[in-house]
Amino acid sequence: MPKIIKNxxxxxxxxxxxxxxxxxxxxxxxxxxxKKTGIAVGTLYNYYPNKKELFVDVFKMSWEETFIKLDAIMSKNITFREKLDKFIEVLYVETANRKGLGGELLKVDAFKLTSTDSSNGAFGIRKKIYERMENIIEDIKKEEGLPTNTQYELRFKKNIFDYILAIIKAFPNEKEINIEYLKHLINSALI
Incomplete structure (x- = not known):
């Protein structure tokens, strides 16, 4: 009789x-x-027909935990600049700690993890990050009465996460300096 493993x-x-x-x-x-799960390979294939589908589920699950942290920042009673700093720090730490899962966001082909639904895989994750970043920047501009420059603003908002990814890759062992640099860079651009 096959053994039943809960969950x-x-x-x-x-x-x-x-x-x-x-x-x-x-x-x-x-x-x-x-092997790590303690099951037969055939049992694994009963749940996931291939590594790609399993990876997409893991990828989404992993980032959902990060989105919970990011959303918690938005509910804090602090200024939007302070929220932006905390947001940058969480994104940096969460991405850097993921190694393989964070690194997939750097790859162009990560955008094609699933071809039928753009809400899956790296494309969907990046989109959710971009949306949250755009909201914080809009809130800062409103809170501080800053002008909006739509010609450049979209590029800036879309590239903030790319800056984070690039800094992690360029200086992987300099977490504290990287985070402070990113905070300074992004806050300085919002004038």
Missing amino acids: LKEKILISAMELFNDFKYKDVTMSGIA
Whole structure:
């Protein structure tokens, strides 16, 4: 009689998340995920027909935890500049800590993790980050009475997260300096 494992899908996702956090996508195998979960490879394939689908679920689950943290910042009773600083810090730390899962956001092909639904994969994650960043910047401009320059503003808003990703990649061992630099850079641009 086959053994029944309670919450197996959740255990698979947790094991896969740990592996995708520690290693690049190409270095994680379905057999490695099965081994870490303590199940047979065939059992894993009963839940996920391929690594790509499993990765997309792990990727989304991982970032949903970050969105909870980011949304909590927005509910704090502090200025929008302070919210922006905390937002930058959380995004930096969460992305840097993910290694493999954060690194996927740097890749162009990560935007094509699922071709049928742009809300999945890296494209959907980046879109959600962009939307939150745009909201904070709009709130800062309103709170401080700053002018809006639509010609450049969209490029700026869309590139903030790219700055974070690039700094993580360029200076991976300089967390504190990187975060302060990003706060200064982004806040200085909002004048």
